[in-house]
Amino acid sequence: MNEWKQVDPLMLHQGEKVLKALLESGHSAYFVGGCVRDELMGRPVHDMDIATSAKPEAVMELFERTIPTGLQHGTVTVLMEDIPFEVTTFRRESQYEDHRRPAAVEFVDGIIEDLQRRDFTMNAIARSLDGRLTDPFHGEADIRGGVVRCVGKAEERFEEDALRMVRAVRFASVFGFRPVKSLWRALIKGRDKLSFVAMERIRAELERVVLGPDPLRGMELLRRSQLLHYAKVPLNEANTAPKQRLERLAVLPHLAAEPGELRWSMLLQGLGVSGGEAAAKMKQWTFPNHMAQAAARIILFDEAWCEARGASSKTGTDRLRQSWIELQILFGKTTAELWLRRQHQWLASQHGDRSADLPRLQELGRELEQEQKWFLEVPVQHLQDLAIRGNDVLVVSEKKGGPWLGELMKHILLLVANQELPNEKEPLLEYVKAVVKHNES
Template identity: 70%
Template structure:
């Protein structure tokens, strides 16, 4: 009897109750898929899927709390305690009409028939309540030797569901597995079918790959296969950019969260500008927030690099004022993210980057902390105070004046106090003949 070691005890207890209820009612039932795979790999198990001979209607009758998650595919979510368990009837699938979805699903009685429809051998293992494995395609052996192999013919599996090609690259990257030659050949000959897959699904796989422990491995497999060139919205590098390997090498040193750090580094490494980045990411179905934040980190980096290059005398005061203006323009969060990314960049160079890292600590970090205001709401006066003091009507000029006040306070030229700010406003208006 094999004991689960990677599962939270309460989740295992509740999952066991689901299996036992099905078995006591005369049905076959097994833990299947990712939970069995991760247990064999020594990885934490986050959820437990169950396959059973019981039809969906029978499952819903056996348990008090159920959700008809996907009855057409035989899936019912059973809520046991605080844990949801996807319980799916053994099934086999007919031909696939669109390289993504089966035309029809047929319920079957045997677990091996159910395992036969799955994508990779490591995901086609069932585990009984007493720990016995049903492993007709030798997935446990492939896990042991770090091999990624399709169930049956790889061409057929990719023809059925083209997203499996992206999953293959992601698994190879995240788990460090080696795709067998037959899988790789099938991926190259089938890659044009990726155009049938919705961009949200492709992007989700790409996210898991990039935020995994070895993003460079996955990116290299994508480069060699040119798989993303066949997506519904193809990936196209910037004209003549190429991949900057030194810059991309930093990716593995960056934390997975916030993910915008890795995305900004990747896109810049591929020669994509900050102006292009937001639209590119939105096309690829990233959220507006992720796309915007990523692009702003990139634009901050580009602008700060141009500013440093343009101040040839290296004047610390001119640089400080320029940094402050940039930080106020992009906001505290973006400048903080840039600083975090820059520290990782420099630290990854070892001794070569040590001097620059020290300068970063002494200069940009100090300037960043010194900026006390980033928003008009933080000023000691409001637009109404200005209008009252000047006895004038509002207009576009007021917004511009308030922004100027914000920058002057941030730089330190004017204290953030009511009277000095109003005195400055009156002096400006008088100087301009207002």
């Protein structure tokens, strides 16, 4: 392994300058972890971490621009042309507290002892400046074999940091690797320790699964292991969701560029979480409130629209169109548009599936065209879009305000949205007069 092929040339040049400076000062230094792993796998390298025998103070003295990122753990961020490099002193870790973090770290002199503390063999490989690998746990062979294996005993690695169990699933999902039997047995045996891990950390790993190339594999591994049942906020649906429903999640890679609420609405629905439960569940999982509410609205919209579609054989196309308009008004234009985008991406993902029901997909495609047309035809969305205001209604009706006013304005909004009334002041006020007269007679 002599030349880097997956690294941006500027990043590589600056990273090698960091290594050279450390070596010329009499220290040992290596590229380590994800950058070495990804290079071996032919995957793009996004950052380059460095391990060194130099103590943090020596690193900070050696380089002009540094950030004391985590001095207690031996980590200093070195900035080279505004490119950050995490430089960490060789270390070993003492007993872990609450299966989350080491109680203390001890700096050591050798790279092998530093690699020994890492989670998986694929991440325990170091590369010297001249391209030689230090691979005491045969991580390169495991990468070629497509397996996820812990460094040393899996039970000990999971005892140290329980999040590593979710990370194992993430790596298996993203890389298409297979957890070795010893890892899987240790994961099942130790999964109750996941309750010690902060939800933010679990959510971050789950997001990487969702955004990966094969989220269905990741979710199936989570279902089989029942890991998420043991989180501080359990997601029990992931343990019981039938495989047929999880298969809908095959669309998730197609949603990578879409807003987060769209992806999470599909994931939660695939796991069987209802619209009424979704917002509370997501907030417990530390998602921002705005994303939780938006995802819940998409699910609620889908549930209501599926119900309307199911009844359309009895009600007919005109009533179905009215139902769409009512839902678009109720949930908002943004939610309706996100639902349409989600449906479009799902249909696109199914056309490459040989097992898909082609006639049914064609029917759904025609339905989506119809729904898109209705979406674009709605002329007003909010009360403020109307050509009249509540005060105008009070003047022509010569009545006092009350709940009736709000109900009438909403009714008028639906009539205008359905194009049964023009959005013009005089016709709308004439309609108000007719309603008032009818109610008084």
